[in-house]
Amino acid sequence: MNARQIIGIEPQLFIQVIAGAAEIEAPIRGYAKESWDYLREFHPQMAYFVGGDFDAEQGVPVIGIWEKEERQHTPVMRKLYQQLTGEKLQPKPNAVAGYQPGANSADAVYQHLCSRISTEWSAIAVYLWLMAHSTGELQLAIAQLLQDEINHLAKFWGFSRWAFGSSAIEHLKASMGDIVGLVKHHKRDRTNGDEILSIAQLASQLPRAVELGFAFARVMVRIHTWDAELSQSFLKHLFGPALSGAKQ
Numbered sequence: 001m002n003a004r005q006i007i008g009i010e011p012q013l014f015i016q017v018i019a020g021a022a023e024i025e026a027p028i029r030g031y032a033k034e035s036w037d038y039l040r041e042f043h044p045q046m047a048y049f050v051g052g053d054f055d056a057e058q059g060v061p062v063i064g065i066w067e068k069e070e071r072q073h074t075p076v077m078r079k080l081y082q083q084l085t086g087e088k089l090q091p092k093p094n095a096v097a098g099y100q101p102g103a104n105s106a107d108a109v110y111q112h113l114c115s116r117i118s119t120e121w122s123a124i125a126v127y128l129w130l131m132a133h134s135t136g137e138l139q140l141a142i143a144q145l146l147q148d149e150i151n152h153l154a155k156f157w158g159f160s161r162w163a164f165g166s167s168a169i170e171h172l173k174a175s176m177g178d179i180v181g182l183v184k185h186h187k188r189d190r191t192n193g194d195e196i197l198s199i200a201q202l203a204s205q206l207p208r209a210v211e212l213g214f215a216f217a218r219v220m221v222r223i224h225t226w227d228a229e230l231s232q233s234f235l236k237h238l239f240g241p242a243l244s245g246a247k248q
């Protein structure tokens, strides 16, 4: 794997995005705990899928499938960074907003799911963009992460549809607001120095903004098509009987 596998873009820019992605992916343990707290009463099985069991007494911690997959991502990005630059990257993890005690009303869960959906969606769009600018082994390494993120987006999206039955448009609007928040947050929270590039900085360059905007939109179009195929009976089969009194 080497920098010659970066195509159609200045290698430096590509590498800066890899460094940014390594930071956005951490700290997964904190993110998993946050989701687990929101979901544990609302839907224990979904809480288990995301965060395992934080109540497990001593012994081996029970890690959720989502966390198991996500925790691979920062190391992969760091490895790619090192192979492309010959230097080690020390990503600074994000501050996790954290669960607000008592905030497990249906509305708080809904807001939390929207934020997870927007994060998975952003990851997919950025990884697609990285794949469009790479080839060979480099592209394959990113494709593996992309597969996880698509899987996660489908899970969170399907679960939100089952729990809240909201139209895709509502999700989209909520997610859009979240992405702006996420980008602002990252800008404030970032490691200093030129080696890290935020999505906001990337989007400030017109050709890149168009490419990235296209990637975000394509993901959303695909999700819409898939959303239209999701039936209530299938969602019920996956997640159980519909909730009574949930926000619709």
Ligand SMILES: [Fe+2]
Pocket (backbone or CB within 6 Å): 025, 070, 073, 123, 149
């Ligand atoms: Fe990830």
Ligand SMILES: [Fe+2]
Pocket (backbone or CB within 6 Å): 070, 120, 123, 148, 149, 152, 153
């Ligand atoms: Fe993910």
